[in-house]
Amino acid sequence: MRLVVVGAAGRMGRMLIKTVAETEGCTLVGAIEREGSPALGHDAGLLAAVGLLDVDVTDDPLTVFAQADGVLDFTAPAATTAFAALAAQARIVHVIGTTGLQEPDFTKLEAAARHARIIQSGNMSLGVNLLAGLVRKVAATLGEDFDIEILEMHHRMKVDAPSGTALLLGEAAAEGRRIPLKERSVRSRDGHTGARNPGDIGFATMRGGSVVGEHSVIFAGAGERLELSHRAEDRSIFARGAVRAALWGFDKKPGFYTMADVLGLDRL
């Protein structure tokens, strides 16, 4: 499968280049960075420290997408919606790991999915997607006697909060409880907040150092507490998931898919 990495010079971009280069059946055919990036003109393999790949980083996605079967995209929301339109034009697979996407962004992605095969997830790792199924099941089993709080920590450079993973886990909990997350989530607390409303799903965010990604879903009841956690130790888990998603999407029809579809985990 011929793959392009956009955001090639980023933390995930470099890990994706390495993973594509190391995956049998995949070839890197393009690496994209934004106009003016110091990475332009550099060899993608050298950028990712995997040796020369003879693929220069460019700022011309249209030309590169036309020669590809899929694009791996861990960039930023505005870039991702623009890349989705180009992926639709080229009729290719678009794997989206970018987080911080808002409702209008999803509307654009849904439109692009009429022609592209879009696979989007706030977390591409096997572990987190398994965890989401467990959270859904525990939330459905325990009911509102147990308060749900979602705690996450990431490195100091992360720009969005709560993390895409925290929101994915919140959605899973809300699905388990059969409530809309949008109406029941508490994204921050400060000052005289009053007592907790039963049934709310709370989020707490920590940032610091080089933490790759840590998430806990806490079910706090009267006299006991259940905690389900995931710790990412290495970004390769996300990159491997993204490449697996691209390969899965190769022969699928245009549409909007998630990692649960890729992993066959829809309902535990």
Ligand SMILES: NC(=O)C1=CN([C@@H]2O[C@H](COP(=O)(O)OP(=O)(O)OC[C@H]3O[C@@H](n4cnc5c(N)ncnc54)[C@H](OP(=O)(O)O)[C@@H]3O)[C@@H](O)[C@H]2O)C=CC1
């Ligand atoms: N779903 C998942 O499993 C995971 C998701 N993520 C998400 O992936 C995203 C990227 O994370 P990370 O790699 O740490 O961030 P980085 O900031 O290290 O990388 C993002 C890269 O994208 C580039 N970029 C931004 N806009 C454009 C554009 N228009 N065209 C081309 N390149 C562009 C940036 O360039 P510049 O620096 O010039 O802006 C940068 O090189 C985040 O949203 C993060 O939350 C991360 C890990 C796992």
Ligand SMILES: O=C(O)C1=N[C@H](C(=O)O)C[C@H](O)C1
């Ligand atoms: O920005 C990151 O680094 C990560 N972002 C994703 C998120 O927002 O959940 C996934 C992972 O935790 C790393």
